[in-house]
Amino acid sequence: MVTFVGSVIFINTLLLLLLMC
Incomplete structure (x- = not known):
């Protein structure tokens, strides 16, 4: 879960x- 969220x-x-570039 932690790896997925990260x-x-x-x-x-x-x-x-x-998007900013």
Whole structure:
């Protein structure tokens, strides 16, 4: 569960960075 939540947050951060760029 912890790994799943961590990966989801990591993916969301990457998506936000891509959208901002």
